[in-house]
Amino acid sequence: MDAYTQRLLHNRVTETLEAIDTTVAAADDEVLAVLGATELPMAVAALRALLDGHVLDDDGRCRACRTRVLRRPTPGCTIAATVHHAFTDHQRGRRALTAAATA
Numbered sequence: 001m002d003a004y005t006q007r008l009l010h011n012r013v014t015e016t017l018e019a020i021d022t023t024v025a026a027a028d029d030e031v032l033a034v035l036g037a038t039e040l041p042m043a044v045a046a047l048r049a050l051l052d053g054h055v056l057d058d059d060g061r062c063r064a065c066r067t068r069v070l071r072r073p074t075p076g077c078t079i080a081a082t083v084h085h086a087f088t089d090h091q092r093g094r095r096a097l098t099a100a101a102t103a
């Protein structure tokens with residue numbers, strides 16, 4: 001894939017994520033239910049596709065996250081860690097919003 005097509009693809013994914021964020025922020029319960037049924041499975045499929053290439057070996061190292069050719073992979077997986085941190089940051093944000101709404 002050439003650089004122009006890569007940029008278009010990246011922009012499309014970014015725009016889709018921004019559209020979902022904007023819609024969720026303004027959605028009522030009915031719209032949230034529709035989004036949960038349509039966009040959530042897409043997000044789960046995208047994350048699974050991303051993580052499918054990042055499998056830890058018996059030593060807990062991810063070959064896909066190897067930083068240099070012929071160098072042993074570093075421990076863990078940067079992609080899995082990034083996804084995990086995004087989830088926990090999102091959960092903390094939701095808890096803070098819930099606490100502020102009930103205070």
Ligand SMILES: [Zn+2]
Nearest residue numbers: 054062065077
């Ligand atoms: Zn990895």
